[in-house]
Amino acid sequence: MNRRKFIEQSAASAALVTIGGLGLQSFTSVRSKHITILHTNDVHSHIDPFGPDDGRNANQGGVARRAALIKSIREENPNTLLLDAGDIFQGTPYFNYYGGELEFKLMSMLEYDAATIGNHDFDNGIDGLFAQWPHAKFEFISANYDFKNTVLDTLVKPYKIFNVGGIRIGVFGMGIQLEGLVDKRLYKETVYLDPIEITQDMSRILKEEKNCDIVICLSHLGYYYKNYSQKISDLNLAKATKDIDLIIGGHTHTFLPKPTVEKNFEGNNVLVNQVGCYGLKLGRVDFYFDEDQKKSGSGTSIIV
């Protein structure tokens, strides 16, 4: 063994140790991954907190407080997505005076990643929504509204895939039937497509073709209609489809104390959540991943 070889050898072993060390380190930090999904729905132009004299929601809500909460969660886990399930507009004079400009600007400041479109977002007409578009620095997604013959053509995407911390998150949007709910003069040539059919397409594309690790449906269909149990709703959509991990809902202003765990078409768990309205709550769903299949055991544990 000459001197040169020794150096090589020791370099090799040193390198090996380093790789091993790195590997161990990276396997604890990279092999397990953590994604946080934050969500709101039906904020309805509620920018200021409710006042101290409010009969029901005194001192609750408020965008500045939501901003502080979101910031602290993002500091804790930078791998965070922030989503809204529609009905951003209508409910306070902020909307009557500014037509949604302030709502979109604030959501952009809070760094929302995506929103879907609620029925009240058409309250100033599809043109009124289009007029506020430049103020939104986030994506609008809707898979079952066909905007082809409207001003929103090409602006609204059916889905968006986010690559966050090594995890692929596919989010698609679902809107409620507009006929009978919104004046035709407001939504114009927007075409509503069947939620179940479109969801089946979306879950296939996102799960099978695009290999997403998480599939999220951002829905304004409504949680569930007790008196119209056959009407399409988040719970019915969850049961009739597959390959969706989380449905984030809106429209029915349902305050769920905790998310509902529903069984999908294949008997697998789907989480369905909704946080009421007026920005009184923020939904938070944390997904944990591991590259070691053994750690997932027989499946995913859900803690709600």
Added chain:
Amino acid sequence: MRHKLILLLLACLVFLTCKKHPNYMTKIEAVNIDITDSLGSTASIDEFVKPYRDHINKDLDSVLAYSVDTYSKSDGELNTAIGNFMADLVYVQANPVFKSRTGKEIDFVLLNHGGIRSIISKGNVTTRTAFKVMPFENSIVVLDLQGQKVKELIEYLVRNKRAHPISKLNIELDTDLNLKTASLNERPLDFNKNYLVCTNDYLANGGDRMNFFKEPDSLYILDYKIRNALIDYLKNTDTIRPVRDNRFIQTN
């Protein structure tokens, strides 16, 4: 050399295996968090909102008129001062718009008692008052209604015995609370002819079970919100002093 090669292969192996590892979902945790005053607040957001808030408050607090008394929709059985005020002002504001577009005049107005969402307090009446009285975005429409449907409308009012705001229309009930007369300008309604009835789009679409509004011969959309009509009327009026009157009464 052999070591170098092993090293390279090993590095490749580590790299490739790391890259190709799929992600297995192990756990989901979910919680819905209350937004309360204990969370703290982002000052930059508050500062950004402030000019918008100040502008709205200034505008909402701008005085439009003066009210000589406090008026509530619960002050009266079959007609109320505030209801009469609302129905009359809708006529005053909407009729010129309707006439200029169609050449025709509104025959009478019917709104709903539930559509008055707040009292008008004695003193200054502001834009904020208008938003409280009429927070909804409902718009004024005029329906060309067949006589039979107008008959159903009158029967609805007689049956409900509620102070749904009306203007230009007079209804008199007898001691047994049955219909005695229904008239316009002191002339009894003729249920064989059509009338042009002004209301809001909520009721026209079947709200409050006013089903007689469904399928009119014509529907005229004025693109004029009830609240804007209220604000426009108040801007043109110095003092409001509405009264309960004889438009919907019970007599002996």
